[in-house]
Amino acid sequence: MGKVDIKWSELGFSYIKTDYRYLSYWKDGKWDDGELTKDNQVHISEGSTALHYGQTAFEGLKAYRCKDGSINLFRPDENAKRLQNSCRRLLMPEIPTDVFIQACLDVVKANEHFIPPYGTGATLYIRPYIVGVGDNIGVNPAPEYLFSVFCMPVGNYFKGGLAPTNFIVSEYDRAAGNGTGAAKVGGNYAASLLPGEEAHQRKFSDCIYLDPQTHTKIEEVGAANFFGITKDNQFVTPLSPSILPSITKYSLLYLAEHRLGLKAVEGDVAINKLGEFVEAGACGTAAVISPIAGIQYKDDFHVFYSETEVGPVTRRLYDELCGIQFGDVEAPEGWIIKI
Template sequence: MCKTVDIDWSNLGFSYIKTDLRYVSKWKDGNWDEGTLVEDHHLSISESSTALHYGQQCFEGLKAYRTKSGKIQLFRPNQNAKRINDSCKRVLMPEIPEDKFIDACIQVVKANEHYVPPYGTGATLYLRPFVIGVGDNIGVKPAPEYIFCVFCLPVGPYFKGGMAPVNFTVSQYDRAAPYGTGAAKVGGNYAGSLLSHELAVKKGFADCIYLDPLTHTKIEEVGAANFFGITKDNKFITPKSPSILPSITKYSLLHVAKEYLEMEVAERDVLIDQLDEFKEAGACGTAAVITPIGGIEYKGKLHVFHSKTEVGPVTKKLYDTLYGIQFGDVKAPKGWIVEVK
């Protein structure tokens, strides 16, 4: 019989909640071990671990969704497996076989099934896989050992009381170097964004827009999310750059826009001084699916897209379609859904 937990699903936020079991696998002498589920949510590592001193680590984020029929499903976990391996390669950590990564995620969901929120609440079970360099080491070189872990926690719907546009300001800081680690999901990228985020919030904005680090003329990311715009002739446009994190949500929206909404789509440069080509804009990522952008402040002026208060119709259709696929209400493309059995 499935356990029950005393959680007010309708008032969940995005905060850490300790769940019952998490998956831990260790790499040593050239191989990953079998991996196991453990109760302890603390990791014991050497004080000289490369993850602590040299940032040799990376992570992922994905969700488990409960459908109307009660089934539990993962959304495109193979893409998370690919991306974590791309990140591992970038910082010289051992790759994780795709089947091992997906199996670890499934094990964690099954072991914590009672934490998967009910259908209709908008809440989900968030999974956080990560890899860290550990072991005794003090030189600037790859670690002698690694830990791969997956833990989970229930999180509430991103938008309390309905989706609404928010405003962003252009940051004076860079998110990543031109040939740096911007395309890898490594912690250093996020540590470097904390100050610019805080400054944006102090000015009354939701977060900041990062421009390309080489010329400061093109939009790259929106906080920790990817940018997209809907042109006045109804094309779905998103920036292309080697220093942007390849968002799984963004590539899913590109497919949805083209195949479900029959729109033209393109990845290309998005110039900050040509915002008026877009009638709608948004930020996309795992947490919210889409955050509608009301306006962007640049050089002291706020450029408003569709509205500062109302979500644009194309943005709403994109959101409803992808959200429906994730929760099993809209037929998914082949290979996008992995059922947890």
């Protein structure tokens, strides 16, 4: 096994070239057998639909080093299903669940020495993606496709880790009401760059998007999902056809109800009723849980639990989820694949 010179505690969320990645091509109606390669450069036709028409989708999941040295994958079957949904939305060929999971396993095993040690809080982030390639120029589905999986060690997505930060409501829409908001496609993220940059310039961690139809309800928090804890112990998260179905969010909905005894609710989160929540947070694979200290909406700045301290329910949810992922807490059946 190779060795890497990485200061695990200083990792941020940025690209690091690892040794191997998985690569597979779809042509003439079928996927090839796929293989691991050391080449981190993608060679595609200049006419590829991914370059011109945004025919591209991706996923994000993590591998975790456990206390006993073993490795956990967290719910990769759910990532496979979500990528299949994204592929259907963009008329791309689906990657079978078993192929998706095996590709992730192969990449993790081949790059095991890049998995951060237990106790550092860092993880191995896994990025599967599929893009339309091949010679093309018309607005049509691509004649060929490329599916790849690569990985890298990462630290916290938001600076400070489990520390409250502030967010601002954007005037932009993340996605159209009947558009691609529920699919994890590249165009959604390209559209978020400008509002995200404007939020950063105003010293906020990220922006919050409202529903595109009425601009009265919270939908997403930048590249993550929103949740709030009410005064009467409800875990509430928005429900909308234009929200990306976060695997972390649905895991937290389950844990909130079955482990913490809260009432788990998916429903409307009115931007003018933030006072109903005593705690709030953003959640996702990259972000895990990022406590929201306050939200700036027009001229009003609403503070939840504290601008400096993490709320008790948010911390319990974080500890339960991370405990499961790192193998310290018993996982619900089917949530962990052990390597």
